[in-house]
Amino acid sequence: MRIIFMGTPEFAVPTLNALVQAGHDVVAAYSQPPRPGGRRGKALTPSPVHARAEELGIEVRTPLSFRKDPEAVAAFTALNADVAVVAAYGLILPVSVLEAPRLGCLNVHASLLPRWRGAAPIQRAILAGDAETGVGIMQMEAGLDTGPVRLEGRTPIDGKTAGELTAELADMGARLMVQVLCDFDAHPQVVQPEEGVTYAAKIDKAESRLNFDQPAEAVERQIRAFNPPGAWFEHDGERVRVLTGDLFPGEGRGPAVTGPILDPGLRRGTVLDDMLTIACATGAVRPTLVQRAGRGVVTTRELLNGFPIPPGTQL
Structure with a gap:
């Protein structure tokens, strides 16, 4: 087929590659x-699709x-x-534009429509606990x-980060698009149901x-939904990104906690031990991979060796 491709981020690159292949x-x-x-010179950087299309010798337009x-x-x-x-x-x-091509425009959308129409379907699905x-x-x-x-493909979320899901769905979407283009008649249009519509608002x-x-479960989903680049907390005026974390059950009191930390006014967001276990509304989370601004990703233990966050700290 004679195809116009329209995409911008890395998510779109596998589909472009698949069409050419x-x-x-x-x-x-x-x-x-x-x-x-992102560098100091702030030189203009083409999008991943722009860069890949030029490598493939395809004309790029950027209205x-x-x-x-x-x-x-x-x-x-x-x-x-x-x-x-x-x-x-x-x-x-x-x-x-939608009606200009002979067969219209086909979109690779990363959700199970009509759930999560809109800009950020992957993050919203994780945050909602789908x-x-x-x-x-x-x-x-x-x-x-x-x-x-x-045509539609499905996959369990099963503890995946937004980055992992994005890569998986990008590859899946590329395969499905090629399949549809191979035989339009074998993949008729199915109208979306009117029930179950939700909107994936742009991430703020x-x-x-x-x-x-x-609850700790919601905090852990927040960690996965914003990786990359990473959800964060602040300590001593510095942001610390949390890329992965473990869940702990209970009421967020952690092991061997005594004294004023048990005060309900202090409990949420309080560091409970020397492994950076953090109390939540219910339960607790323990970051496992973290990153300070301008530095590499390290384990929590490595972070604490040079950046102490003692028990009792309120984040």
Whole structure:
């Protein structure tokens, strides 16, 4: 097929690779414009899709908008594509774009629709404690992730981090997309049910601060949902990212705790022992892999050797 590819982050790269490997003619790749990098020079850095498309010799286009740029819509339409394949592109596509390719636009969406329509389905599924998630190949329409689904894959969440799920679903979505493109008729559109609709709102940076007023199970899900880059707490004016952690049952009092720490006003967010076990609303969590700002990932024991956080500390 003659395909336009539209994607931006690393999640989209496996689908682009799969389309090329399957022998399709990817006539152009659309991606968000290069952004300033994290280094001091702030040089503009192309997105992962942009960089990979250039390696593959595919023309890359980076319009700021389609809604406000009729010329961008006209250039898109002029490609005369059979289909556009979209994976975490990040720009809203107007109807004029959705209807330009002969077979419309297909989206790789990382949830079991209609659950978790929107921007952050993987993180929201983990935070909510969902038992499973998946990826759907959706025929795009004007509504937010409301289109019919042609093919779906599922996987248990089972303690996975957002990073692990993202990689798994990216590969799954790539396989399913190639399968659908191989035979459209064998994968008819299935309208999403009206029941069970939820929305995966964009992640706010403040949400990655660990909230010990929750049960320990919810705190542990928060750790997994924000890895990468890592949920965090603050101590002595410094943020410490928590990448993995273990759960402890009970009321958050920890082993061999005596004295004022048992005061209900101090208990939540209190460090309970010399292994950085932290009291929550119920139960406790113990970080196992952590990272200080500007430093590498270390075990909790390694952190405490050079950055003491003694029992009784309130985080």
